[in-house]
Amino acid sequence: MTKEMLTGAELIVRTLEHLKISTVFGLPGGAILPAYDPLYDSPIRHILARHEQGAGHMAEGYAQATGELGVVIATSGPGATNLITSLNNALMDSTPLLAITGQVATEAIGNDAFQEAYTVGLTISATKHNYLITDVKEIPQILLEAKHIATSGRPGPVLVDIPKDILNDKTSWVEPKLEELPGYKPTLEANPRMIQQAVELIKNSKKPILYVGGGIIHSKANQELFELSTKYNIPVVTTLMGRGAFPDGNDLCIGMPGMHGNYTATTSIQNSDLLIALGVRFDDRVTANPKFFAQKAKVIHADIDPAEIGKVREPEVPIVGDAKSVIKGLIETLADTEVDTKDWLKEIKEMKKSYPLSYNQEEKGPLKVPYVLEELQKMSEEDSIVVSGVGQHQMWISLHWKFTYPNTWLNSGGLGTMGYSLPAAIGAKVAFPDKQVLALDGDGCFQMTCQELITASTENIPLKIVVFNNGNHGMVRQWQKIFYDHRFSASELTHHTPDYVALAEAMGAVGLRMVEKSDVNRVFEEMFKVNDRPVLVDCVVDPDDMVFPMVPAGGSNDVVLLNEDDLKKI
Amino acid sequence: MSERILSVLVEDKPGVLARVALTISRRGFNINSLSVGPTNIEGRSKMTIVTELESVEQVKKQLNKLVNVIKIVELDPDNTIESEVLLMKVSINKETQTSVIEKASLSGAKSVDVGQDYAVFELTGTSKELMKFEKLLKPYGIIEMIRGGRIAIQTKL
Numbered sequence: 001m002t003k004e005m006l007t008g009a010e011l012i013v014r015t016l017e018h019l020k021i022s023t024v025f026g027l028p029g030g031a032i033l034p035a036y037d038p039l040y041d042s043p044i045r046h047i048l049a050r051h052e053q054g055a056g057h058m059a060e061g062y063a064q065a066t067g068e069l070g071v072v073i074a075t076s077g078p079g080a081t082n083l084i085t086s087l088n089n090a091l092m093d094s095t096p097l098l099a100i101t102g103q104v105a106t107e108a109i110g111n112d113a114f115q116e117a118y119t120v121g122l123t124i125s126a127t128k129h130n131y132l133i134t135d136v137k138e139i140p141q142i143l144l145e146a147k148h149i150a151t152s153g154r155p156g157p158v159l160v161d162i163p164k165d166i167l168n169d170k171t172s173w174v175e176p177k178l179e180e181l182p183g184y185k186p187t188l189e190a191n192p193r194m195i196q197q198a199v200e201l202i203k204n205s206k207k208p209i210l211y212v213g214g215g216i217i218h219s220k221a222n223q224e225l226f227e228l229s230t231k232y233n234i235p236v237v238t239t240l241m242g243r244g245a246f247p248d249g250n251d252l253c254i255g256m257p258g259m260h261g262n263y264t265a266t267t268s269i270q271n272s273d274l275l276i277a278l279g280v281r282f283d284d285r286v287t288a289n290p291k292f293f294a295q296k297a298k299v300i301h302a303d304i305d306p307a308e309i310g311k312v313r314e315p316e317v318p319i320v321g322d323a324k325s326v327i328k329g330l331i332e333t334l335a336d337t338e339v340d341t342k343d344w345l346k347e348i349k350e351m352k353k354s355y356p357l358s359y360n361q362e363e364k365g366p367l368k369v370p371y372v373l374e375e376l377q378k379m380s381e382e383d384s385i386v387v388s389g390v391g392q393h394q395m396w397i398s399l400h401w402k403f404t405y406p407n408t409w410l411n412s413g414g415l416g417t418m419g420y421s422l423p424a425a426i427g428a429k430v431a432f433p434d435k436q437v438l439a440l441d442g443d444g445c446f447q448m449t450c451q452e453l454i455t456a457s458t459e460n461i462p463l464k465i466v467v468f469n470n471g472n473h474g475m476v477r478q479w480q481k482i483f484y485d486h487r488f489s490a491s492e493l494t495h496h497t498p499d500y501v502a503l504a505e506a507m508g509a510v511g512l513r514m515v516e517k518s519d520v521n522r523v524f525e526e527m528f529k530v531n532d533r534p535v536l537v538d539c540v541v542d543p544d545d546m547v548f549p550m551v552p553a554g555g556s557n558d559v560v561l562l563n564e565d566d567l568k569k570i
Numbered sequence: 571m572s573e574r575i576l577s578v579l580v581e582d583k584p585g586v587l588a589r590v591a592l593t594i595s596r597r598g599f600n601i602n603s604l605s606v607g608p609t610n611i612e613g614r615s616k617m618t619i620v621t622e623l624e625s626v627e628q629v630k631k632q633l634n635k636l637v638n639v640i641k642i643v644e645l646d647p648d649n650t651i652e653s654e655v656l657l658m659k660v661s662i663n664k665e666t667q668t669s670v671i672e673k674a675s676l677s678g679a680k681s682v683d684v685g686q687d688y689a690v691f692e693l694t695g696t697s698k699e700l701m702k703f704e705k706l707l708k709p710y711g712i713i714e715m716i717r718g719g720r721i722a723i724q725t726k727l
Contacts (some may be wrong), residue, residue, distance in 0.1 A: 120585065124592050129637040132584075149637060183581060183640040307631035 003172035008162065009034035011139040012100065013042045014173060018140070019147055021071050023430055025049055029075025032102030034167035047430060047459050050451040052079050054423040056086020056099070057449070061427025063095045064410045067166050067220060070095070070427065075102045077115030080161070081122065085417055086127040090157040091412025093241060094214055096150040097157035098143070103132070105165040128156030136169035140176040148178055153186025153307040155218055186304060190321030195329040197317045198276070198300045200329070203337055204372055205274035205298075207344045208234050211257070211286075213365045214241030214413070215279015215303060217406045221324035222246065225278070232339040235348055237265045239280055241413045244403035254348065258286040258557075260395040260547050263355035266557050268348050269294050277301045279323045282312035283414070284553075290555035302326040329405055355562065357399055359545075363517060366542035369396045369468050374467070375520045376438070377401060379528065383408060384436040387425035388414045389445030392474035395547045397440055419448030422465060426456050429463045436464065437515050443469040443493055443500075450503065456534040457508030464527055465509075465536040470543040471495035474498040478546045482567055500538035509534040572623035573602060575650060575722045578633060582608070582615045586638045590617060593632050596674045599625040603654075603697075605719030614640070618721045621704060635693040655718040656693045657699045660710035670710050677703050688713060 006014060012035050016024065016454055023045045026038045039046055049055035052074045059070030070090075074083050080101045090097040104113040120132045124484070128363040129149050131142050139162070146158040216225050222245050229252050236246045237257045246253050257265035269275065275297045282301075287293040290312050301308075301315035302323065309318045318327055352557060361371035373396060386401060387410040388394040394411055403409050425439035446467045447484050456463060470477075476491040501511030510530045514523040514537060527535050550561045552570055561567060580586050587606055594601055603620040621629050629640050662670050662684075670689060671681055679693035693703050697720060704715065 121588065124585070124589055125596050128635075181637060184637045305635070307628070307635055310627060311631075 001245055005170040007034065007038075008139055008167040008169050010038045010137040010468050011136065011171070011173065012059050012143065012162070013038040013044065013168075015140045015143045015176065016044060016071065017042060019144065021069070023047065023062065024071040024073055025055040025062070025427065026073030027052050027055055027075070027079065029102065031076035031077050031104055031164045032073060032079070032100075032167075033075075034164065035073065035100070035102065035162075039490070045430075047426070047455065049423065049455050052082035053085050053419065054449050054452040054455065055419075056083045056097070057089070057420050057423035058427035058430070058452075058455075059097055060086055060093075060095045060385060060420075061410055061424030063090075063097060064093075064156050064424065065407050065428035065429075067100055067146055067218070067407055068096070071098045071100070073100045076104055076119065077117045078212070079115075080117055080119040083360055084123060084126050085415075085510070086277055087123055087157045087159065089412050089415040089417045089420065089448065091126055091128065091242055093412065094155045094218055095157070096155035098146055099127075099157060099159040101159060101161050102167070103161045103163040104241060106134070106163045107165070109163065123159050126157070127159050128154075130159040131161065131183055133160065133162045133166055136166050136171045137174075138173065138233070139166075144176040144178060145181065145450065145536070149181075149184060153184075174403065187306070187320045188304070188322040190302065190319050190326045190329050192329065194317055194319045195333050198302075198319060198330060199333045199337075201274055201300060201317060202232070202234075202276065202296055202334065202339060205339070206341070207272045208276060208339065208341065209268055209272040209273040210234050210236040211239070211269060211275050211277045212236060212242045212245055213239040213278070213280035215323045216242055216245035219279065219304070219323040220406070221279075221322075221327055222406045224327040224331065231331065232334060232337070233341045233345060234276070234339060234478050235262075235268065235341070235345065238267060239283070239286055240411065241411045242280070244399055245402045246407045248402040249404060251349075252345075254352070255373045256398050258283075259288065259551050260398060260399065261286075262357055263549050263562060264348060264351040266549070266551065266560055267351060269297070270348070270557050275299045277315070278326065279303060281308045287312065288551045288555050288557045290551070292558060293390055298552045361517060367514065367516065367520070367540065368545055369393055369541050370400045371517070372466075372468070372514075372520060372539055372541070373397060373400045373440075376524055379521070379524050380438065381436045385410065385425075385428045385432065387411070387428060387437065387439045389421040389440045389441040391442050391445065392470075392478065392545075392547050393440060393442045393459070393468045399547075418442075418445040421445055422449050422456075423452045425465070426452060426459075426461050426462050429456075429461045430459075437461055439465040441465065441467050442474060443467050443471065444473040446500075447493070447498075453504065453507040453509055453534060453536070461534065462531050463534050465534060466539050467500055467536060468539050468541050469495055469500065470541045472543045475547070477543065479545065482552070495540055500536060504534075504536035509536050511536050511538065513538040513540065515540045518536045574621055574623055574626040575645040575647070575652070575720070576619040576621065576626070576630065577643045577645055577722065578617040578619055578639060579609070579722075580617060581638040581640060582613050582614050584637055586615070586642075587617075589636050589638060593636060594629070594677060597628065597632055599629050603720040605721050607721070619721070620720055621706055633724065643724070645722055645724050650722050652696050652722040653694055653724055654697055654700055654720045656695075656703065656715065658691050658693070658704070658715045659713040660688050660689050660691065660707050661713055663689060664708055670707065673706055674703075679703060712726060
């Protein structure tokens with residue numbers, strides 16, 4: 001019997017099915033067109049985005065919410081270049097992503113053919129790894145390899161570029177088997193000697209603090225972290241990417257440190273004598289000027305990516321390994337040791353009491369984002385997935401929202417990609433149709449990818465969107481206020497254009513608006529009643545509100561500005 | 571001088587040099603020399619990268635993240651043999667011809683081509699020896715000079 005011959009295009013679809021991919025996001029075009037034909041018959045759900053950047057963020061949102069691979073498909077040239085923002089975003093936030101792009105036919109490569117871009121060259125530094133396929137036989141093997149690289153070690157985006165002629169070439173199906181990659185062997189198990197050294201430091205510390213980030217979520221180590229913290233009474237700060245890795249409701253949780261972190265989180269790091277840094281990278285938004293960061297503390301730094309260790313801060317104890325294995329090792333080795341942190345916890349408790357987060361919502365005054373968030377959280381489910389854009393609203397959410405579970409907070413932390421919220425929320429809602437998914441966005445961000453509202457309507461993805469409409473690029477405005485003498489150059493957007501309610505309706509969603517305090521509960525009630533379509537709330541907020549606390553860029557975390565009056569200190 | 575020499579074993583695949591070069595420029599590392607060529611192992615190339623002490627740890631770690639980079643060894647400066655090739659075209663005339671060729675020969679350079687008004691020399695040696703040679707012949711007028719990049723190998727097993 002002759003073997004069944006498949007085209008390259010069919011091989012892609014067959015391999016994706018073989019890899020148990022159930023959903024892909026994408027947008028067709030000339031070079032990738034052959035792949036869309038077999039996709040038409042496949043049980044794989046394809047979500048048609050309105051822009052490739054949106055498709056990329058959808059795949060990221062899917063991946064961030066599930067902890068599994070997100071897949072995006074685009075065509076050559078502009079399709080691929082439009083993807084780059086999402087690839088780089090996934091690289092910075094360690095999100096497992098597989099991008100499949102069409103390329104012009106092999107013989108046309110290098111000739112500046114129509115819709116030709118050097119996709120592999122353009123994306124070398126925006127991906128964890130990338131491939132150009134040169135033979136149809138390679139397709140299953142390379143897709144399997146790409147998934148492996150994207151999801152293992154420190155996760156990240158992998159791109160596979162496939163010329164159109166190869167999509168049409170035929171070969172037989174051979175089930176791909178993962179072979180050893182000579183240059184790719186992530187270290188997962190922590191070295192017991194380093195664990196032992198870490199434990200010695202923990203035993204001897206009076207003021208230890210767990211400084212944890214996205215690595216906990218990627219390695220699904222939240223339960224182990226909970227045990228480590230609660231068994232030995234070690235308080236926890238969760239970075240922007242680590243929100244939800246430890247429940248905010250627990251007394252040991254201090255929340256987010258850094259530039260817009262809460263006072264206690266930032267200051268307790270400064271006062272601690274031992275930083276137990278797990279799955280974090282000493283980002284400048286956390287450390288401010290690293291010279292002044294946690295000067296009194298010794299550092300245990302565990303990360304799956306050896307290049308993060310010593311990049312910013314030389315640790316006393318470096319540990320390369322998966323967070324889960326590291327924490328298990330620490331718990332096993334600490335065994336029944338008692339870490340006496342009573343005084344330290346008391347100090348932190350007092351700090352929390354003296355420096356609570358605050359905002360001032362006047363009865364008749366303009367709406368403040370923190371107030372709206374608190375009301376919204378009261379009315380939403382405990383495991384709602386919150387997806388934010390970038391800027392003031394993102395910081396307010398991270399500060400004021402109480403997270404209980406990992407993978408319920410999706411945002412663009414590293415690259416700071418405005419426009420992330422709506423498409424990423426679509427990806428999350430596709431992954432979890434039964435969960436509440438809240439896209440909480442700024443108006444500046446929303447305008448960058450708002451065409452994806454049509455995707456949500458046409459694909460029947462009933463997510464909730466709140467646009468915090470301050471008519472400005474709020475964080476830009478805040479910096480202009482502080483550092484540029486109130487000269488609001490190019491930061492004004494206006495509250496009224498577009499009319500977000502009309503825009504939502506025009507795109508097949510329900511549009512609602514809230515302007516004052518008395519609207520808030522009523523409008524959110526209405527919002528939660530809509531479950532057959534996307535619903536958008538135009539939430540008109542105070543343009544002059546600023547995010548505090550704040551440590552100006554390059555400053556010292558010893559000087560936390562708590563309110564506008566404190567600006568005199570700088 | 572606080573130079574460090576890295577011997578980097580890579581897969582011989584298209585674009586590997588671009589990946590390495592991009593990683594170096596992306597991270598802003600100082601590189602004094604980079605050379606690449608085949609090895610005795612099929613499908614493997616070797617790069618010799620000369621960098622500064624302060625960058626060496628991060629260079630190693632960041633390059634190690636590349637999937638096509640197989641192994642990086644930092645060579646022990648006390649047990650390393652280093653070599654580089656140089657080709658130089660020097661201007662000569664009737665008066666200078668003899669002394670130029672004699673000086674080159676004394677330096678260990680090979681005359682590979684001698685014309686009426688030029689001579690081409692080839693010299694293999696350490697960077698220091700090559701620089702000395704350049705200084706020596708500079709007064710006669712160097713028309714063109716190319717160096718091949720440094721390569722190095724550790725002497726002990």
